[in-house]
Amino acid sequence: MRVSLPGRLALYASAGLLMAVCLFPFLWMVVSSVKELRELYTIPPTWVPRNPTLSNYATVLFSSNIPRYFLNSLVISLGATALSLALAIFASYGFARFSFRGKAAAQSFVLVGQLLPTAAIIVPLFVTLRWLDLVSTYLGLILVYMIITLPLSVWMLTSYFRAIPVELEEAAIIDGASRMGVLFRITLPLSLPGLVAVTIYAFVTTWNEFIFALCFATDSSVKTLPIGLAEFTTEFNTDWGAVMAASVIMTLPVALLFLSMQRLFIGGLMAGATKG
């Protein structure tokens, strides 16, 4: 397509603006995290740190609760991802390959879970968890996170499994494979992109989750990173250098995961959205 010169300039200008808007806060966070305290509170602000320092990172790593919260976040996110992946694989396989009474109702129930206003159920969930003695435990948060990870995971994997030709599975069954053998040796290897997308989705949403963690993890032995970061900023005298350093630390795992698998993830997400 041939575009006129002014048209091309407008295109580059908007692309540049888009990049700047998306990138700037992220860059400013990194720049602020390596500034000395004195430099953070100078007017006018400096664009490039005069004496880059890692002291903010040292503060976060050696004299705050952040490392502990990082560990908690890791345990909870990995646990929730594994559990939701296991549950979603079986449920999606059941929905994609079998018909049974009440299947439509069960599927719409799962979908409604995605539309549920989560803020409306924090109170009864807290009462439920208290009754199960799971408030402020890893298991409690992992279970609660099924509400946000399972519905979309089931939805996406069901459409992935449906797209795999059923003849492949029939051939394997004629050759003597069991149902489980078919699922694990034929279906799952063929839906790898979908599995990756669901894994990333579950890990990232639980890693970033805020309101459930705020309500159900009241003890510092299970608090997650988002809560730790919020505590940092709401204290009366905010140490912005340390806050920015903690923000960088919290962003890193998610950013690495996304950048390494961006193609697979967005492909998987779109397949789920359009085939659904």
Add this chain to the structure above:
Amino acid sequence: MRRLPTGLVFALPALIVLLMLIAYPVAYTGVLSVTDPSGAYTGLKNYQDVLSSRLTPRAFVNTLWWVGGSIVFQVSLGTAAAILLNQEFPGRGVVRAVSVIPWVVPGIVAATTWAWMFHTEFGIINYMLAGPGLISEPVGWLTNPDTVMPAMIAINVWKLFPFVSIMVLAGLQSIPKDLYEAARVDGATFWDETRYITLPQVRPVLMAVTLLLVIWALNHVTTIYAITKGGPANLTLITPIQIFRLGFESFQFNQAAALSVMFFLVAMVIVALYIRFLASGGETAR
């Protein structure tokens, strides 16, 4: 012995977990909302208490502003960015990758970073606006009653417009090329193409995305709670935060449940109205 259908056996574990975590709490909210802390039936007293609080209508209006403002800008900017990213130009891959960053950054990190950028004295935003003389003195973005809600909405728009562009971009890429070729033969300009081909073709995607955005905005707590906790003077208090405060700061679980029920119903009505009017309009237009 009667055997369960195989498919149901596969789906059962997930269904049990979701029933326990969704169906039961939803039903239990109803029970909590009409009882007192000792469990005795009190009728609609909790509802009356919540409705007579000055905070409830205030939070409701704030929530409408918050959801409406977020959606309008997320959808319009997201669609514009998607159309831009669908053009062919060198370096498009890089721009596409970079434009996902706001969505990838954890919500709480976006909140803290923007709070630092909005800082009245040392914030970079005031500095950049003061440089070319757009403002004469530092603006207290997060303390001034006129700017605090727009600032919150701006953060939410920044965070989620990339999601809109990814989804719309996917829709754009599935539009058949010959539609554009036919239009160009008829002498259509870029704006004609956008108005008569692109937007009608991505309408179904936009509908689905907007519905998700409405639900997310209704549920949103992170940005506002982390930065202002609903202040100053309750100007950014939205209903989800009011529920949280009522339940977990004032420990009025029964009143919080009554508010949850009303919030739930209003949210469902909004979603139902949206699906009824907008989404069905798309079907008949085709």
